[in-house]
Amino acid sequence: MSNIAKLESKELEVSGKNYMSWMIDVKMHLLSMGIPNSIYENNECSAQEKVKAQVFICKHINEILRFDYLDITNPSILWNRLKEKFDHQKEVIRPNSRDEWRTLRFQYIKKVNEYNLSLVSCKFTKYYELNACLLDVEQNNEFLMNNHEFHPTRSVALPKGNDTNTDAHQNNTLGRGHGHDRG
Structure with missing residues (x-):
C-alpha cells in the first residue's frame, strides 16, 4: 500500500505552485493510512503514528524543503509551517480562475444561449x-x-480542369476551331 501511495503522490515543489493539490493528496493518503489527525495540533496520536506521518510528508516534499525543515520532528508543526509558507496561494489562484471563467463564459454567451434555446425547443x-x-x-x-x-478555411479554390474559355473575344483569344484569321 505504501508503494502505491508513493507512486500516486507528487512531491511539493519548492515554489509551492502545486501546494493545493499536494495538500489534498497528503490528507487523503494520511486518511488511508489511518492517521489523518496526526497533522493537527493537540492530537492524541501515538509516537509511532506521528513518525509515520512525518516520514510520509518528508518523502513527498522537495529535497530543498526537506533540508529547510530538517530540525522539525513533529508532523503537525511541519504541516503548519508549510501551510504558513504556501497557503496564500488560495488567494492568488482563485481570483485568476474566476476571471478566466468569466471571460470564457461571456465570450461564448451568444453561442451558448443559442444552443440552450435550440435544446429547449x-x-x-x-x-x-x-x-x-x-x-x-x-x-x-x-x-x-x-x-x-x-x-x-481561407484556402484557395482549385482551378477547374476541363473549363473552356467561353468568351474568347474578352480575353483576346479565340477558342479552338473558331478562327477565321490565319495570318
Missing part, C-alpha cells in the same frame, strides 16, 4: 427519436470536420 417523447437525432447530428458533424480538413 427540441422535445423528444421517445428515446429512440432522441438517439436518431443525435446520430444525425454526429454524422453531420463528422462530415463538416472532414470537409474542413480537406478544404480549410
Whole structure:
C-alpha cells in the first residue's frame, strides 16, 4: 500500500505552485493510512503514528524543503509551517480562475444561449427519436470536420480542369476551331 501511495503522490515543489493539490493528496493518503489527525495540533496520536506521518510528508516534499525543515520532528508543526509558507496561494489562484471563467463564459454567451434555446425547443417523447437525432447530428458533424480538413478555411479554390474559355473575344483569344484569321 505504501508503494502505491508513493507512486500516486507528487512531491511539493519548492515554489509551492502545486501546494493545493499536494495538500489534498497528503490528507487523503494520511486518511488511508489511518492517521489523518496526526497533522493537527493537540492530537492524541501515538509516537509511532506521528513518525509515520512525518516520514510520509518528508518523502513527498522537495529535497530543498526537506533540508529547510530538517530540525522539525513533529508532523503537525511541519504541516503548519508549510501551510504558513504556501497557503496564500488560495488567494492568488482563485481570483485568476474566476476571471478566466468569466471571460470564457461571456465570450461564448451568444453561442451558448443559442444552443440552450435550440435544446429547449427540441422535445423528444421517445428515446429512440432522441438517439436518431443525435446520430444525425454526429454524422453531420463528422462530415463538416472532414470537409474542413480537406478544404480549410481561407484556402484557395482549385482551378477547374476541363473549363473552356467561353468568351474568347474578352480575353483576346479565340477558342479552338473558331478562327477565321490565319495570318
